[in-house]
Amino acid sequence: MEELTRLYFGKAAAEREVALNPDRFLETYLDRWNLSDQVLEHEKFLILGPKGSGKSAAAHYVALSWKKRFGPESVFFKPVDFDELNRTQSPLASLDKSLVSGEVTHLTDSAWRLFIGIRLLDSLLEDGSCNLTREPQVLRFVADLREAGLASDDYPQILRKVRERRGGVRVPYFSGEVTSRESEVVSREQLGDAIINLVARAETPNRHLLAIDGLDKAIGDNDAYWRTLASLVRVGDNICQRLLAARNNSTYILIMCRSDVFRQISFSDGPKIAADSGIHMDWGSEVQDPNSVTLWEYLAGKARVHKDHLLGFLPKHVTVGSGSGRKILTTRYLLDFTRYTPRDMSLLFNTIQRHATPYAHLTGPQVRMGADNFASQHLLSEIKSEAVGLLPASVIQKIEFILSELPSHKFTKEELASALSGAEISDDISIQKLGEYLFLQGAIGNYNATSGYVQFYHRRDTAGFNRRGPWILHTGLTYAMNIPFSSS
Numbered sequence: 227m228e229e230l231t232r233l234y235f236g237k238a239a240a241e242r243e244v245a246l247n248p249d250r251f252l253e254t255y256l257d258r259w260n261l262s263d264q265v266l267e268h269e270k271f272l273i274l275g276p277k278g279s280g281k282s283a284a285a286h287y288v289a290l291s292w293k294k295r296f297g298p299e300s301v302f303f304k305p306v307d308f309d310e311l312n313r314t315q316s317p318l319a320s321l322d323k324s325l326v327s328g329e330v331t332h333l334t335d336s337a338w339r340l341f342i343g344i345r346l347l348d349s350l351l352e353d354g355s356c357n358l359t360r361e362p363q364v365l366r367f368v369a370d371l372r373e374a375g376l377a378s379d380d381y382p383q384i385l386r387k388v389r390e391r392r393g394g395v396r397v398p399y400f401s402g403e404v405t406s407r408e409s410e411v412v413s414r415e416q417l418g419d420a421i422i423n424l425v426a427r428a429e430t431p432n433r434h435l436l437a438i439d440g441l442d443k444a445i446g447d448n449d450a451y452w453r454t455l456a457s458l459v460r461v462g463d464n465i466c467q468r469l470l471a472a473r474n475n476s477t478y479i480l481i482m483c484r485s486d487v488f489r490q491i492s493f494s495d496g497p498k499i500a501a502d503s504g505i506h507m508d509w510g511s512e513v514q515d516p517n518s519v520t521l522w523e524y525l526a527g528k529a530r531v532h533k534d535h536l537l538g539f540l541p542k543h544v545t546v547g548s549g550s551g552r553k554i555l556t557t558r559y560l561l562d563f564t565r566y567t568p569r570d571m572s573l574l575f576n577t578i579q580r581h582a583t584p585y586a587h588l589t590g591p592q593v594r595m596g597a598d599n600f601a602s603q604h605l606l607s608e609i610k611s612e613a614v615g616l617l618p619a620s621v622i623q624k625i626e627f628i629l630s631e632l633p634s635h636k637f638t639k640e641e642l643a644s645a646l647s648g649a650e651i652s653d654d655i656s657i658q659k660l661g662e663y664l665f666l667q668g669a670i671g672n673y674n675a676t677s678g679y680v681q682f683y684h685r686r687d688t689a690g691f692n693r694r695g696p697w698i699l700h701t702g703l704t705y706a707m708n709i710p711f712s713s714s
Contacts, residue, residue, distance in 0.1 A: 230539045231584045233529040236572035240283035244290070252290040255283070256524045259505050262291040265435075265478055268470040271462055273482045274500060275507030276667075276684035277442075277612050278569030281482040284507065285437035288480065292433055302349045302434045306379075309440030332415070334454060337385040338461040339418025342436065344368070344377045346425045346477055349434040356430035363398045364424075371395075376417065388414045398424065422465055426472040435478045438462075442484040451615075455483070456493040463499045485686055486616065486666055510566030510668070510683025516558040525571050544590045556593060562701040563597045563605070565668035566683035574600045601702035609669055609703070617655065617663060624649040626707070628660075629669075635704045635711040636673050639695035658693055665691045673698040 234250070237243040244251050264270040265288050273281045289303035347368060350356045358364045371377040376387050376395075394411040397420040412420045441455060462481045469477055485508075488500065500506075509521055517537065526533040540560075543553040564570035578596030582588050606626065613622045621628075631645035643657050664670040665688060671680040672692040682700045685691075699709065 229585060230588055231579050231582050233531065233536075233539075233579075235525060235575040235579070236528040236568070238278075238569055238573055240280070240286055243283075244286045248290055251283075252287065252294065254528045254530060255287045256520075256527045257287065257291075258520065259507070261288050261505065262295070264505065265480060266292070266433075268466055268474075268478070270503055270505050271466040271479050271481060272459065272499065272504040273480060273507065274485045274488055274504050276485055276565070276567060277608065278565075278567035279507040279509060279684075280568050281484075281507060282439050283568075284505075285435075285439065285480050285482060289435055289437075292435070296433060300432045302353055302432060303437070304345060304349045304435070305437045305439065306345065307440040308381075308438070331453070331457065333389055334385065334457040335461050336415045336418050337381065337388045338458050339422055339465070340376060340388065340414075341381050341384050341418075342438075342461065342465060342479065343418050343421030343425060344371060345436050346434065346479070347421055348377075349436065350425065350428050350430065350477070353430050353432050353434065355432055356428055358424070358428050361398065367396070367398055376414070388417075390414065397421070422468060425477055426469055426474050428474075428476065430476045433476055433478065435480065437480040437482070439482045441482070442487040452490055452492065455487070456491045456496065459483070459488075459491065459499060460493060460495065463495070463503055466503060484612075485684065486612070489666075489687065490616070506686070508684075508686070509568065510681065514679075516555060516561050519557075519561060519566070521561070521564075521566060521568065521571050522557070524568050525575060528572065539588055541588060541590050541593065544593050546594070556590075560593070560597060562682065563601055563705075564682075564702070565605075565700070566681075570605075573604050577603070597702070598705050601706040605700075605702045606706050609667060612667055613663070617660075618651075620651050620654045621660065624651055629699065629703060630707045630709070632699060632707075632709055635701075635709060636696055636698050638697075639693075642695070642697070661693065661695075661697070662688045662691055665697075669700050669703060670697045671700075 234254075236254075237246070240251075261270075261284055273284050275281050285305065289301060292301045347358075350358055351365070351368065353359065368377065374387070374395075375383060378384055378387075392414065394413050395417050396411050397417070410420075438458070441458070459481065462479055465479060485506065488496075509519075509524075522533050522537065526536040529536055537557065540556045542556060544556050544559045545551040545553055546559075560574060564574060574597065577600040578588070578593060581592045581596040581599070583592070610622060610625055613625065617625075627649050628642075628645045631648050633641055639657060639661070642661065643652075646652050646655070646657065646660065661670070665672075666685050668682045668684045671682055672690070673680065673696045680698050699707075703709075704711065
């Protein structure tokens with residue numbers, strides 16, 4: 227007989243889950259968005275969602291599902307994680323206006339086309355079935371790019387090389403067939419375009435997927451960083467459209483970006499690209515029945531049990547408060563400790579497992595203990611880490627102090643202002659900006675005495691934010707910070 231302590235609920239990081247057991251990851255993945263087909267048809271290339279929503283997992287799922295569909299030897303997956311590259315290369319956050327500004331947007335775009343193009347070309351040259359591998363001129367061309375530093379993993383270095391505007395580069399000319407006699411000379415600004423043309427017309431029966439991730443793990447709090455990300459999204463959309471126009475069925479790109487980071491990117495086509503070519507991995511919604519939330523399907527899928535079977539492991543109610551207390555439906559109680567992301571659910575249930583007794587029914591006190599530990603060990607640290615680059619460093623350092631100074635679970639604008647003043651950073655951020663950030667991250671919600679219930683999850687925008695207050699603090703944070711539920 228199955229029991230809760232023996233079930234698998236996933237890992238916090240998709241990369242680790244895939245490395246441990248790729249077959250299990252693929253079999254237990256909940257694909258709500260038909261990702262595999264949408265990417266295959268060049269319909270989508272941009273994966274948006276809050277931290278922990280499964281963006282990195284989406285790229286691995288697409289690659290593994292294609293391998294199952296077309297055969298493991300027929301799919302070439304090339305992940306580029308800027309978080310990993312930041313440890314050995316120049317981080318994107320280090321870019322400044324001397325390299326990236328409104329006056330040189332075309333150069334930033336050119337560098338991204340080159341950066342992406344060379345990685346796609348590298349992948350194709352690893353494919354023995356691709357016609358480019360039989361052309362010595364193409365192989366020499368790539369070798370020359372490496373020697374010139376134009377094929378580096380370091381994007382800032384490529385941008386510097388493009389900005390140098392030195393002499394032209396000889397590129398194999400491609401008009402349906404590459405020959406050793408045909409080539410053309412292009413400038414460094416045009417080099418990325420020429421490589422994309424080469425990639426778009428390459429012929430192979432196999433699939434090549436380039437996934438760009440880790441853009442939001444080292445956010446730079448400067449205009450150059452946001453312009454660089456805007457350029458990447460703009461170029462990604464252009465490449466996707468060119469591959470579609472060329473009827474290319476072999477080469478694909480995916481770009482993963484946090485929705486709160488994407489919100490900071492300002493360029494005219496941003497909303498259109500997000501709407502037409504983006505997949506929003508939102509799991510939170512205003513659902514009155516907590517048992518109908520899709521995250522239970524996600525968790526049951528990971529555990530390889532039916533959703534009703536999973537919910538059957540839980541006590542029906544959890545008792546909170548002193549004395550006889552009040553009973554809260556366990557599913558609602560647990561969801562209120564999360565911000566409606568798969569990562570939160572996996573971490574929460576892994577924590578509860580550690581407090582459960584093998585071969586015994588899970589009890590309300592065990593649920594409460596697991597939820598409390600999840601909130602104190604994971605939730606608060608996530609809130610702080612997500613703020614890097616989006617809030618001033620002084621505010622991030624004091625965010626725990628600010629929240630702990632709130633008088634109760636429900637608080638007013640004036641009480642938040644008092645907490646901010648007590649942290650002595652009132653000059654670093656306005657009440658409105660801090661409130662908007664906490665609302666976007668699902669750390670606070672609008673309080674309405676008549677609604678009786680507030681759901682906490684990441685929002686895409688602040689359109690629904692009540693800037694006058696009062697507000698209510700996330701339930702998990704309330705427990706983690708030991709804040710009273712009543713001011714009396």
